[in-house]
Amino acid sequence: MKTIKFATFFFLVFTFLSCKSDKEPQLDIEPDDNYNTIVANSVDRDWKEIEKDSVLKALVVYSNTSYFLYKGQPMGFEYELLERLAKDLGLRLQLTVSENLDNEFEVLNRGDVDLIAHGMTITNQRKWEVDFTDYLYLTKQVLVQKKPDNFRNLSWGSLQKRLIKDPVELINDTISVRKNSSYYERILSLNNEIGGRIIIDTLSSHLTTDEIIDMVANGEIRYTVADENLAKINASYRPILDVSVPISFSQRIAWVTRKKSGELRNKINQWLKKQRKTTDYNVIYNKYFKNKRSFRRRVKSDYFSLSENQISSYDRLIKKHAETIGWDWRLIASQIYQESKFDPYSVSWAGAQGLLQIMPATAKAIGVTNPNDPNQSIKAGVKYLNINQGYFEEVTDSIEKIKLTLASYNCGLGHVQDAQTLAKLDGKDSNKWENIAPMLLALRFPKNYKKPEVKYGYVRGTEPVNYVNQIFERYEHYKRFIADEKPSNLSKN
Numbered sequence: 001m002k003t004i005k006f007a008t009f010f011f012l013v014f015t016f017l018s019c020k021s022d023k024e025p026q027l028d029i030e031p032d033d034n035y036n037t038i039v040a041n042s043v044d045r046d047w048k049e050i051e052k053d054s055v056l057k058a059l060v061v062y063s064n065t066s067y068f069l070y071k072g073q074p075m076g077f078e079y080e081l082l083e084r085l086a087k088d089l090g091l092r093l094q095l096t097v098s099e100n101l102d103n104e105f106e107v108l109n110r111g112d113v114d115l116i117a118h119g120m121t122i123t124n125q126r127k128w129e130v131d132f133t134d135y136l137y138l139t140k141q142v143l144v145q146k147k148p149d150n151f152r153n154l155s156w157g158s159l160q161k162r163l164i165k166d167p168v169e170l171i172n173d174t175i176s177v178r179k180n181s182s183y184y185e186r187i188l189s190l191n192n193e194i195g196g197r198i199i200i201d202t203l204s205s206h207l208t209t210d211e212i213i214d215m216v217a218n219g220e221i222r223y224t225v226a227d228e229n230l231a232k233i234n235a236s237y238r239p240i241l242d243v244s245v246p247i248s249f250s251q252r253i254a255w256v257t258r259k260k261s262g263e264l265r266n267k268i269n270q271w272l273k274k275q276r277k278t279t280d281y282n283v284i285y286n287k288y289f290k291n292k293r294s295f296r297r298r299v300k301s302d303y304f305s306l307s308e309n310q311i312s313s314y315d316r317l318i319k320k321h322a323e324t325i326g327w328d329w330r331l332i333a334s335q336i337y338q339e340s341k342f343d344p345y346s347v348s349w350a351g352a353q354g355l356l357q358i359m360p361a362t363a364k365a366i367g368v369t370n371p372n373d374p375n376q377s378i379k380a381g382v383k384y385l386n387i388n389q390g391y392f393e394e395v396t397d398s399i400e401k402i403k404l405t406l407a408s409y410n411c412g413l414g415h416v417q418d419a420q421t422l423a424k425l426d427g428k429d430s431n432k433w434e435n436i437a438p439m440l441l442a443l444r445f446p447k448n449y450k451k452p453e454v455k456y457g458y459v460r461g462t463e464p465v466n467y468v469n470q471i472f473e474r475y476e477h478y479k480r481f482i483a484d485e486k487p488s489n490l491s492k493n
Helices: 002-023 047-053 079-087 104-109 156-161 181-194 209-217 228-237 263-275 278-291 294-300 315-323 329-340 360-366 374-392 397-409 412-427 433-442 464-482
Strands: 053-061 069-070 072-073 092-097 115-121 138-140 143-147 173-179 200-203 223-227 243-247 251-256
Touching: 047 360, 053 079, 053 104, 053 412, 072 079, 079 092, 079 115, 079 143, 079 278, 092 243, 104 115, 138 228, 143 181, 143 209, 143 374, 156 263, 156 412, 173 181, 181 200, 181 464, 209 223, 209 228, 209 243, 209 412, 223 228, 228 243, 228 278, 228 294, 263 433, 315 329, 329 360, 329 374, 329 397, 329 412, 329 464, 360 374, 374 397, 374 412, 397 412, 397 464, 433 464
Parallel strands: 053 092, 053 115, 173 200, 173 223
Antiparallel strands: 069 072, 115 251, 138 251, 143 223, 143 243
């Protein structure tokens, strides 16, 4: 009897499904529950397009370990690695500083950049939208808390009683972190693990981890969470911080690419795997995450861009004399770094002296009595720039004029004019640096510098070309870090 009922039931179900299939044809492929519209709509840009453009576009974070300016020089763990990566890939590095840590994946997926190059914790939630490179290093997350103001006068036992020693003690307490961070994810997981509720105070996405750590040290918030290597290096400068309580196991820190950029990711991974085995890689890591003395000296410096708006001790003089030529003072500061690294006693192999490396004959002609005097050196250098600039009155574009002027300052006006002549012979605009630079390089060879139209002969063209390009590259860094403030009381200088 049961067999008959089951057969009848099976027949009715089969008939029902058959009738339904006549009305609603079944799909051959079941819908994919993991289909991600964000990934599907992301830009189709991978290695071939990047190689064609010859540019590696990287998104970086302005922080005291990743990317910053110190004594006129761009520095940082990510910055140094990116420079090496771009060079090995044969690409020009183009940096964009992140303005909002919450929308970085959006910026990446729409193609504004090709790589998010600051340390991100690899999590499954993030992997739904992007892909990670091979890991840069391993770390764990720790609690960042402030010791009592009088902690130096407390015994070790008394101090321990005043601090959180285990995450369980955080139940019903508040931790402040950015919402779209791995730290936020970790606290959610921790709530489940400890069977209690830690209240999460969400902070602005514009704040870096370093800034949030400073907020704890200043008493603005009670606790936060940070990667151990970042927490320890900051605590070396802020001894009032305790970073001894771990709240996670080891985690992998990596860079981020689009899911559609598999070929680029493979090339970066190959490079990273080789780099991690080199002494150079470990030296760079230790410089920013292990060398506490160097870190403390840097963050206390007047010329650390995260705390001061200064490039060098000569900023006021540079601003004063820059006004006489009408250039951005930060551009002249970049030139001074290129010439002397802000050392007023610097002497070149050719005998050039001072901040702007004035040759003795030029110094005498301009009226310099002491080339090591910063004021005289900058004043004379700017005056010499102005003289050279006067020979390019026909150049209407101000940036092009500046580049030709800088090249003349480096290798001599005559050689730049010869390069302009070669550009004209080649049918190119002789007022554009992109046409002049190759001609300066061409003047290294007899077939070019022996042409009857060339008046000044051979020049080691790589020097002026690198000179101009590096000054402008550094100038871009300066513009990111240093506000264009007008000086006050210039007459006092």
